[in-house]
Amino acid sequence: MPRTSIATVCLSGTLSEKLDAAAAAGFDGVEIFEPDLIASAARPDELARTVAQRGLTIDLYQPFRDLDSVDPGRFARNLIRLERKFDLMDQLGCDLLLVCSSPSADAVTDDARLSDQLAAAAAIARRRGKRIAYEALAWGAHVSDYRHAARLVATVDDPALGNCLDSFHILSRGDDPSAIADLAPGSIFFLQLADAPMMSMDVLQWSRHHRCLPGQGNFDLGGFIRSVQAAGYDGPWSLEVFSDIFRHADPTRTARDAHRSLRYLSELGAGSPDTDSPDAGSVVSVRVAAGPVLAPKVAETLSHIGFDLQGVDSGTGLQLYRDAGLAVVVDPTAGTVWTAPGVDPDMPTIAQIGVRSDHPASWAQRAAAYDVPVAPVSAPGTDGNADEVVRLDVTDTLAIDLRAEASAADWQERFDLVPRRTVEPASLVTGVDHVGIGIGTADWEGAMLLLRSVFGMSVDDGLDLPDAVGTMRSQALTMPTSSGATVRIVASLVPNQLDTRGPLRRRGGLTHVAFECADIVETARACRARGLRALSIPDNYYDDLAARFDLSDTMIDGMRSLGILYDADADGGEFFHFFTPTIGEDLFFEVVCRRGGYRGYGEANSAVRVAAELHRRAVAEV
Structure with missing residues (x-):
């Protein structure tokens, strides 16, 4: 792993707290963000000692803005300002200054004149024993492209002037980073890294409010870092992330995630993991934190879709429901170790996903490589052995188990109480298609990074899904497995006003398990026979299906009678699904059938489901 650094702007708190967090996370150095220094009570020489005492170095002082100017008097004043910053850097013990291209109205727009002004600044830096890393801001008035900046640096040809490459400024413009590999050896003085979700907005606002750590956004940072490595850069990999979330988050947690993100990026740069990728199979179990009030309703709904009670653990009260090789464990207790901390016992939610693995201990080793703690396990179905x-x-309320058991039948005997009447599994479903989880804003970035780094999950483009109770940001992540199955998680970002740090209250439900089946019509009929009353979908929906898709009247009428919804993609893939009513405010179940390689999740039907759930509740209240 390369030498690591982080800009103090990435972290919340006082400058001292930021340094503590960076050191505790294992960073080698920091960038000092000038506003942090200005607001600090510590003098620069005191700060230098504080940094050294924490085992850190100051790798960069930044930013120096608006160096060039068409006004000769203003440029002369800027050179005096530059001298004063070098004085400060003498006290800090730092030799590298970040100079940004100017976005101001009086920026120089002639390359020859701009080269002369950069040369004048470089001469001062060389005389003072300092270096300047010149960065092309994506919104620079004249210089906004890293290739343009590199040409200016090459023209000046002074050993005190080099390039600063910032992944956000390059990738947010859609620039091709491959030309980085052609930069002159030694011309890259510093590397700043940030990811970001793909957004259509002003690039300055995008930069100031929506950057994130590598592995939390949608940029191709793997390709970017490989181009940097091809250029021979061997300096620090430094994070510069402006984020509204990080400005309010615990700096220790942010710094830990930040250091983890650089390890993940190092794997991407290598083209393969530093550690062996553990094996994984399909999802074999789900644990529902149901609470004592709504546990019977969860059990009834599971029975409707083919899961029957197979056993109870006498020590904890956990209930095992099975259908074929799948297990759903329902926790009806309140305030026990089985209920995730902060979970309202009357608000059922998904608390655990079990994924089969031949070697769970290898996952513990991979987690350790990413400094992710492995939670203690003592529950039915395990003896606590790694x-x-x-x-x-993944979050405070959701865990993923890597389990050695092939199926629920392998550990059923550990549920020592069995019902008087044994019911054979109905075999209505064949597996878990995907799991939907709600994640609050405080947990979102860390969860995305953990799922992508430790589990190696890939992300689809995020979607904003409007419905009757608001707009929800949805992000799908997938992990192909050794069994040929795909583990799919669909995460929904819960706005601050809905984030209760426990189950995420939202009328119409948010968390769910989607079980797959072979024949959606036969399965829907069987579920009806077992007592399911699926959500009633309005006739207007089926009229619209007839207009949008080439479906027979017989097929549409059959789906209408069973509450089945439909979607298709441009490649001919099809998706059929139906839903149970929501239990409490949060939990529901879904049964789906994919055909023809369909890769989505029926997102177009999300608003219809929510509206149908709200209608059901309104009718029930009359």
């Missing part, structure tokens, strides 16, 4: 199950916390 060779049998490894639990990784």
Whole structure:
């Protein structure tokens, strides 16, 4: 892993707290963001000692803005300002200054004149024993492209002037980073890294409010970093992330995630993981934190879709429901170790996903490489041995277990109480298609990074899904497995006003498990026979299906009678699904059938489902 650094602007708190967090996370150095220094009570020489005492170095002082100017008097004053910053850097013990291209109205727009002004600044830096890293701001008035900046640096040809490459400024413009590999050896003085979600907005606002850590956004940072490595850069990999979320988050947690993100990026740059990728199979179990009030309703709904009670653990009260090789464990207790901290016992939610693995202990090793703690496990279905199950916390309320069991039948005997009447599994469903989870804003960035880094999940483009109760940001992540199945998670970003740090209250439900089946019509009929009353979908929906898709009247009428919804993609893939009513405010179940390689999740039907759920509640209240 390369030498690591982080800009103090990435972290919340006082400058001292930021340095503590960076050191605790394992960073080698920091960039000092000038506003942090200005607001600090510590003098520059005191700060230098503080940094050194924490085992850190100051790798960069930044930013120096608006160096060039068409006004000769203003440029002369800027050179005096530059001298004063070098004085300060003498006290800091730092030799590298970031100079940004100017976005101001009086920026120089003639390359020859701009080269002369950069040469004048470089001469001062060389005389003072300093260096300047010149960066092309994506919104620079004249210089906004890293290739343009590199040509200016090459023209000046002074050893005190080099390039600063910032992934956000390059990738947000859609520039091709491959030309970085052609930059002159030694001309890259510094590297700043940030990811970001793909957004259509003013690039300055995008930069100031929506950057994130590598592995949390949608940029191709793997390709970017490989181009940087091809250029021979061997300096620090430094994070510069402006984020509204990070400005309010715990700096220790942010710094830990930040250091983890650089390890993940190092893997992307290498083209393969630093550690062996553990094996994984399909999802074999789901645990629902149901609480004592609504646990019977969860059990009834599971029974409707083919899951029957197979056993109870006498020590904890956990209930095992099975259908074929799948297990759903329902926790009816309140305030026990089985209920995730902060979960309202009357608000059922998904608390755990179990994924089969032949070697769970290897996942513990991979987690350790990313400094992700493995949660202690002591529950039915395991004896706490890491060779049998490894639990990784994704958020405070959701964990993923890597389990050695092939199916629920392998550990059913550990549920020591059995019902008087044994019911054979109905075999209505064949597996878990995907799991939907709600994640609050405080957990979102960390969860995305953990799922992508430790689990190697890939992300689809995020979607904004409007419905009757607001707009929800949805992000799908997938992980192909050794069994040929795909583990799919659909995460929904819960706005601040809905984030209760426990189950995420939202009328119409948010968290769910989508079970797959072979024949959606036969399965829907069987579920009806078992007592399911699926959501009633309005006739207007089926009229619209007839207009949009080439479906027979017989097929549409059959779907209408069973509450089945439909979607198709441009490649001919099809998706059929139906829903149970929501239990409490949060939880529901879905049964789906994919055909023809369909890769989506029926997102177009999300608003219809929510509206149908709200209608059901309104009718029930009359």
